[in-house]
Structure formats: C-alpha cells, structure tokens
Amino acid sequence: xxxxxxxxxxxxxxxxxxxxxxxxxxxxxxxxxxxxxxxxxxxxxxxxxxxxxxxxxxxxxxxxxxxxxxxxxxxxxxxxxxxxxxxxxxxxxx
Numbered sequence: 859x860x861x862x863x864x865x866x867x868x869x870x871x872x873x874x875x876x877x878x879x880x881x882x883x884x885x886x887x888x889x890x891x892x893x894x895x896x897x898x899x900x901x902x903x904x905x906x907x908x909x910x911x912x913x914x915x916x917x918x919x920x921x922x923x924x925x926x927x928x929x930x931x932x933x934x935x936x937x938x939x940x941x942x943x944x945x946x947x948x949x950x951x952x
Contacts, residue, residue: 883889931937
C-alpha cells in the first residue's frame with residue numbers, strides 16, 4: 859500500500875500513546891456540510907418498466923438480421939468452394 863506524501867506515516871510521525879494518529883482534512887470543513895440532494899425525481903419509476911424487454915427485442919432482431927446475412931453469404935458458390943477447399947487441406951495428411 860502506498861502512502862501519501864502528506865500523511866503522518868509518510869513523514870515518520872508516530873501515532874499518539876493511545877494509538878490514534880492526527881487526521882488531516884483534505885477539504886477543511888467538508889465533513890460538516892450536508893450533501894446536495896436533487897429537487898425531486900427527474901422521471902417517474904414506471905417510465906423504464908419495459909426497457910429490458912425492448913432492449914432484448916432489439917438485440918434479437920439484430921441477431922436475426924446478422925444470421926440472415928451469414929446465410930446469404932454462405933450460399934454463394936465462391937464461399938462454399940473456399941470452405942470445402944479449406945476443410946480438404948486441413949484434413950489432408952502431410
């Protein structure tokens with residue numbers, strides 16, 4: 859674990875007798891400030907109720923379109939001949 863240059867451990871400072879080290883705040887006073895909360899919700903919770911179903915439908919349509927393109931390409935004589943030649947040379951004994 860690396861230590862920051864400004865920490866007491868990096869400067870060789872010891873912890874006190876009770877084992878507590880002095881703590882330095884990076885932003886003084888930041889611990890006393892409340893975090894900013896948004897003023898209301900930007901969208902109602904029901905607005906995204908069907909998003910997963912719509913995303914699956916779009917992904918399925920894209921996969922079917924890609925499969926159709928592959929079938930079209932694989933039916934051509936050039937590709938079929940290339941694949942058969944590849945298989946024949948792979949199975950041929952040296």
